[in-house]
Amino acid sequence: MPELPDLAVVVDAFHAALAGRPVIGVEVPGPLSVRGTPTELTALVLQRLTMVRRRGKFVTFQLDRDRVVVNAMLTGRFQLAVPATKRPQSTAVVLGFGPRDRPPRDAARWTRGAAWLPADAEPVEVRYRDPSQMGKVYVLPAGVDRPVPGLDADQGPDADDPALSLETWRERIRRHPGELKALLRNQAFVAGIGNAYSDEILHAARLSPFRRRASLAPEEVDALYAAARATLAHASGVLRERVPPTFETQVRDFLAVHLREGEPCPRCGTRISQVSSRGESTSFCRGCQR
Numbered sequence: 001m002p003e004l005p006d007l008a009v010v011v012d013a014f015h016a017a018l019a020g021r022p023v024i025g026v027e028v029p030g031p032l033s034v035r036g037t038p039t040e041l042t043a044l045v046l047q048r049l050t051m052v053r054r055r056g057k058f059v060t061f062q063l064d065r066d067r068v069v070v071n072a073m074l075t076g077r078f079q080l081a082v083p084a085t086k087r088p089q090s091t092a093v094v095l096g097f098g099p100r101d102r103p104p105r106d107a108a109r110w111t112r113g114a115a116w117l118p119a120d121a122e123p124v125e126v127r128y129r130d131p132s133q134m135g136k137v138y139v140l141p142a143g144v145d146r147p148v149p150g151l152d153a154d155q156g157p158d159a160d161d162p163a164l165s166l167e168t169w170r171e172r173i174r175r176h177p178g179e180l181k182a183l184l185r186n187q188a189f190v191a192g193i194g195n196a197y198s199d200e201i202l203h204a205a206r207l208s209p210f211r212r213r214a215s216l217a218p219e220e221v222d223a224l225y226a227a228a229r230a231t232l233a234h235a236s237g238v239l240r241e242r243v244p245p246t247f248e249t250q251v252r253d254f255l256a257v258h259l260r261e262g263e264p265c266p267r268c269g270t271r272i273s274q275v276s277s278r279g280e281s282t283s284f285c286r287g288c289q290r
């Protein structure tokens with residue numbers, strides 16, 4: 001499942017590659033993934049893309065008038081490609097973009113001059129593929145009130161939001177008494193963290209995923225905040241180097257504990273434990289997480 005660091009890289013890259021380009025075509029090979037009418041999809045054509053941004057695990061393509069919001073869920077992935085190349089299996093939506101005069105001035109610094117950036121004079125496609133069809137692509141025309149479950153009102157602040165201070169973290173966490181793994185994944189607490197990065201953050205904080213928030217000492221609450229910030233920032237840095245040009249590949253091989261059952265803990269050497277429930281795995285170290 002794409003989480004905050006994965007999507008942060010995609011959003012930076014797609015904004016740099018696409019902002020200023022007009023939509024020149026929309027294709028929907030997988031209509032089950034789309035919330036929107038054929039007329040609404042056709043009306044996207046000739047609108048210029050102004051911004052690609054992220055909120056929690058949602059990616060928004062903002063056009064002149066309308067917007068397209070994607071919740072990739074478990075298996076949704078994005079690809080940036082030249083139109084002539086073969087489309088991957090299970091491609092659900094293709095947004096075709098025409099040439100532009102110049103790249104946006106507000107492109108993320110790390111994207112500037114990157115080899116994977118398509119030439120401004122050439123067309124480019126964003127392809128969204130989703131083998132499980134669990135994810136959704138919402139077409140949101142201006143003036144149409146179409147609900148996007150889980151977006152905005154239901155979300156806490158982004159886990160990497162500079163405005164999420166330690167004070168705010170301490171205050172918000174009081175409302176959530178349950179187990180720490182579920183707490184970190186609760187998008188109403190903070191947005192953007194899923195199964196993989198909750199494991200990584202708890203390992204960095206030396207806290208067991210099964211500890212209850214109500215049992216935490218004040219310094220442990222603070223350690224969890226520091227671990228969340230550091231873990232997400234580190235991952236985003238690694239992925240900026242590793243992910244382009246194949247944005248659809250989810251790079252996770254640098255993680256410390258997630259899905260590393262039986263391997264030595266990088267901090268204390270104890271073999272990493274894994275517990276599965278409802279098809280999802282929690283990985284942690286019994287040696288150094290309390």
Ligand SMILES: [Zn+2]
Pocket residue numbers: 265266267268269270285286287288289
């Ligand atoms: Zn350990």
